[in-house]
Amino acid sequence: MKAEQEISRMLRPKRCSNRVVSFARRLDTVKISLWAVLILVTASWAFIFTADGASLTAYFSARNLYYAKKFFSNMLGLGSEAPAFLLAENWLNGLKLTYETLQMSVLAIGFSAIGMLFTVIPAARTAADGSLTLKSTWYGWLAFGFIRLLYIFSRAVPELVWAMLIIFIFKPGILPGALALGLHNFGILGKLCAEVVEDLDLRPIRSLRASGAGTWQLLFYGVFPAVTPKFLTFLLYRWEVIIRTTIIVGFVGAGGLGRQFKLSMSWFHYTDITLLLICYFLLVIFADLCSGLLRRLAQ
Amino acid sequence: MPRQFLDLHNRTVLSIFLIAAFIWSLFSVQWGDDLFHPGGKATILQLVKAFFQPDLSSGTLQVALISAWRTIVYATAGMSVAVILALVFGVLASGILAEKTIGRMASIGFFRGLLGFMRAIHELVWAWLFVAAAGLSPFAAIFALAIPYGGTLGRIFADILNDVPREPLKSLQASGAGKVQQFFYGYFPMAMADMVSYTMYRFECAIRSATIMSFIGLGGLGYQINIALQDLRYDRVWTHIFFLIGLVVLVDFWSNQLRRRLVA
Numbered sequence: 001m002k003a004e005q006e007i008s009r010m011l012r013p014k015r016c017s018n019r020v021v022s023f024a025r026r027l028d029t030v031k032i033s034l035w036a037v038l039i040l041v042t043a044s045w046a047f048i049f050t051a052d053g054a055s056l057t058a059y060f061s062a063r064n065l066y067y068a069k070k071f072f073s074n075m076l077g078l079g080s081e082a083p084a085f086l087l088a089e090n091w092l093n094g095l096k097l098t099y100e101t102l103q104m105s106v107l108a109i110g111f112s113a114i115g116m117l118f119t120v121i122p123a124a125r126t127a128a129d130g131s132l133t134l135k136s137t138w139y140g141w142l143a144f145g146f147i148r149l150l151y152i153f154s155r156a157v158p159e160l161v162w163a164m165l166i167i168f169i170f171k172p173g174i175l176p177g178a179l180a181l182g183l184h185n186f187g188i189l190g191k192l193c194a195e196v197v198e199d200l201d202l203r204p205i206r207s208l209r210a211s212g213a214g215t216w217q218l219l220f221y222g223v224f225p226a227v228t229p230k231f232l233t234f235l236l237y238r239w240e241v242i243i244r245t246t247i248i249v250g251f252v253g254a255g256g257l258g259r260q261f262k263l264s265m266s267w268f269h270y271t272d273i274t275l276l277l278i279c280y281f282l283l284v285i286f287a288d289l290c291s292g293l294l295r296r297l298a299q
Numbered sequence: 300m301p302r303q304f305l306d307l308h309n310r311t312v313l314s315i316f317l318i319a320a321f322i323w324s325l326f327s328v329q330w331g332d333d334l335f336h337p338g339g340k341a342t343i344l345q346l347v348k349a350f351f352q353p354d355l356s357s358g359t360l361q362v363a364l365i366s367a368w369r370t371i372v373y374a375t376a377g378m379s380v381a382v383i384l385a386l387v388f389g390v391l392a393s394g395i396l397a398e399k400t401i402g403r404m405a406s407i408g409f410f411r412g413l414l415g416f417m418r419a420i421h422e423l424v425w426a427w428l429f430v431a432a433a434g435l436s437p438f439a440a441i442f443a444l445a446i447p448y449g450g451t452l453g454r455i456f457a458d459i460l461n462d463v464p465r466e467p468l469k470s471l472q473a474s475g476a477g478k479v480q481q482f483f484y485g486y487f488p489m490a491m492a493d494m495v496s497y498t499m500y501r502f503e504c505a506i507r508s509a510t511i512m513s514f515i516g517l518g519g520l521g522y523q524i525n526i527a528l529q530d531l532r533y534d535r536v537w538t539h540i541f542f543l544i545g546l547v548v549l550v551d552f553w554s555n556q557l558r559r560r561l562v563a
Contacts, residue, residue, distance in 0.1 A: 029560045033553070044375040047368075054437045068432040103327035110321035156547035157540055160423075160511040161521065164528055165346065165536070169339040175328045228310060235317070244421050251423070251514065265427070277424075284419045297313045 074270035083271040085278065094257075094279045101246045101256035101283060104174045104181070108246075109239045111182030116189040121219065123147040123190060124197035131202055132223070135215075147190070155187025163249040177254025181245060185238050196230045197223065232298035236291040243287040247280055257283075349533035359535055362523060363542045370519040370546065373437065374509035377444030378502055384449030388414055389456030395486055396478050411457070417450030422508050426515045440512040448501060448508075455497050459490045492561040499554035506546050520546075 048054050058064075077083030085091070121127050128144035130136030163180035170176040205222040213221065250258015257280055264272040328334070336342070390396060392410035397403035426443035433439070468485045476484065513521030520543050527535035 029556055033557050036553075040371070040375050041379050044372040044379075047372045048376055048437050048441070052437050056438065059433060059436050059438045064433040067434070071432040100327065103324045106320050106324035107327065110324060113321075152548060153544060156507070156544040158507040158511050158521075160514060161524055161540065161543075164525065168342045168346075168528075169336065170334055171336055171339075173328070173334070175334055178324075178328075228314075232310070232313060232317075244419070248421055248423050248511070265431070277420075280424075281419060294313060294316075297309050 071270075075274045077271040077274070083274075085271060085275040090272065090275055094260075094275050097257045097260050097276070098279045098283050100174060101250075101258075102243075104178050104254070104256050105239060105242045105246050105287075107174065107178035108181035108185065108242050109235060111178060112185040112189050112238070113235055115182070115186040116193055119147045119150070119190060120193045120197060121223070123151065123194040126198050126200070126202070132197070132200070132205065132218075148194075151187045151190040151194075153187065154183050155191060157184065159184045159245050160248050160252065163252045163254055167253050172253040172255060172259070174255045177246065177249040177256060177258075180249050180254065181242050185242060189234060189238055192234045193227070193231055196227050196234075200226055229298050233295055236295050236298070240287050240291045243284055346533050350537050352534055353537040353541060354532065354534040355538065359538050363520070363539050366518065366520045366523045366539065367542045367546055370506060370509045370521070370543075373440050373444065373512060373517065373519060374502065374505040376437075377441045377448065377509065378498070378505050380441060380445035381448035381452055381501075381505075382498060384417075384445060385452035385456050388449065389453035390460065390482070392453060393457040393460040395460055395482060398478060411454070414450045414453045414457075418447045418454070419450075420447065422447045423511060423514060426512055430515050435516050437517065439515065440509070440517045444505060444508055444512065448505060452498060452501060456490070456494055459493045459497075460486050463489045496554070496558040496561055499550075499557055503547060503550045503554060506550055507543075510543055 073079070077085070121132075122140065122143040124132060125144065126132040128136065128140045130140075159180050162183045163177060166176045166180050166183075170179070200223065204226070205218055208218055208222045246256055247258040247261060250256045250260075251262050253259060257276055261273065261276045261280075264276065388410050391406050392414055394403040394407040397406050422443050425446050426439055429439035429443050463486050467489070468481055471481050471485045510519060510521040510524075513519050513523075513525060516522075520539050523539045524536055524543075527533075527539060
């Protein structure tokens with residue numbers, strides 16, 4: 001990679017006109033983007049202060065600070081006779097929900113991984129134009145376009161919106177939450193992994209083909225061994241993100257910690273909320289450590 | 300050769316472990332017809348039908364357009380605060396400004412921990428905390444977005460700053476530049492392109508996050524999707540979702556263009 005960059009840098013001065021053109025174009029995009037960012041930021045803040053009529057001084061007023069203080073002392077259980085986080089029974093319940101949440105996250109990443117594995121090869125541009133499979137067909141291109149659209153579609157819709165839709169079909173529980181998380185991450189994983197397949201070094205595959213390997217043999221001896229480490233890394237990385245998001249899909253009725261969190265919120269059980277937040281925090285830290293460890297194993 | 304064998308072995312063990320974990324998770328669901336709502340299967344049909352016939356009346360389109368703008372506004376405002384947070388905390392967390400080793404260690408340890416805490420909690424939980432503590436205001440959404448995004452961006456900024464090539468810095472140092480001068484003439488210009496490119500990538504995520512901020516009662520595309528769902532107007536739901544997809548694709552396109560110019 002580094003060497004190729006060096007070589008391309010050495011070659012460039014020979015094509016002087018090209019270099020000037022590309023430099024001008026590069027400057028343009030950057031300049032336009034800079035202006036666009038400036039305008040966007042100014043317009044956004046102007047909109048918030050004028051159209052929404054929001055004011056910072058009102059938000060940090062003495063009254064709001066008083067409420068905030070009251071809220072946080074409630075959460076810490078000050079003045080409460082039996083804070084939830086001091087009762088073993090509540091801890092047991094909280095840990096049970098944490099366990100369920102963990103199961104939901106694994107189920108979700110499993111769904112998206114299965115979906116991704118079935119679609120990722122036709123979703124790579126190199127498979128459609130024939131440089132990977134050495135065969136370019138019209139239905140290859142059709143599959144490429146369709147799957148890429150599917151990826152964009154499932155990726156652009158946030159988990160929470162998927163969950164809101166799915167909860168119309170399934171009864172509240174682990175499955176709808178896992179499906180919503182799985183659908184969103186299917187698009188993200190698909191995009192990331194398809195790019196890995198596109199970036200593959202094609203020479204070993206050509207040599208496999210030259211020695212008479214069929215399409216399936218190409219996949220199993222040429223493609224999969226080369227992409228597995230990166231696939232596993234992405235999988236574990238998305239799993240970390242999913243753990244953080246499980247609580248969100250729980251808000252709309254999918255099971256786990258999030259659902260209990262929402263219920264405690266509606267009942268104003270402040271100390272319960274604290275307990276659930278602690279459980280959630282522990283789960284996130286556990287997932288980070290776990291995925292870090294497993295990722296090292298994948299390399 | 301033995302090393303290679305070990306690697307293969309590791310990866311196989313990992314794959315088997317992951318498959319086992321997935322099978323374990325399958326037992327968490329009681330499989331059967333009981334999973335569906337009584338009218339659930341009919342709802343699927345209605346949803347699919349509405350997908351092909353979204354509500355394209357001018358009233359809905361107008362609402363969707365305004366909501367899309369609102370979503371952009373919250374995402375942009377949140378990102379602008381997040382970038383400021385990330386720059387300050389990220390530089391401190393990379394420890395490049397500290398003169399002595401002890402100071403650097405303390406700075407790295409403390410600010411890395413702080414950034415970790417900021418991003419460990421999901422933006423919607425932050426939003427709910429803000430609303431519950433101090434009431435409904437656009438600032439609740441903006442700060443709630445800025446904290447976890449600042450945490451993620453800050454950590455990445457710190458990593459990028461730490462990965463900057465050493466040789467130009469050494470030459471700056473040799474010609475007598477202090478830590479601050481090294482930062483402005485060495486670290487920052489070299490890390491700039493990567494930082495911008497990652498920020499653009501996070502902006503796309505911020506659009507999605509701003510959408511779901513509606514869940515705590517703020518306007519935007521998510522709010523409209525929520526209302527349409529409650530009215531069982533699936534055709535309107537899809538219209539708003541299509542607008543959201545449009546936004547995400549637009550930002551994705553922009554960030555790809557910019558990234559190609561900056562990094563290549």
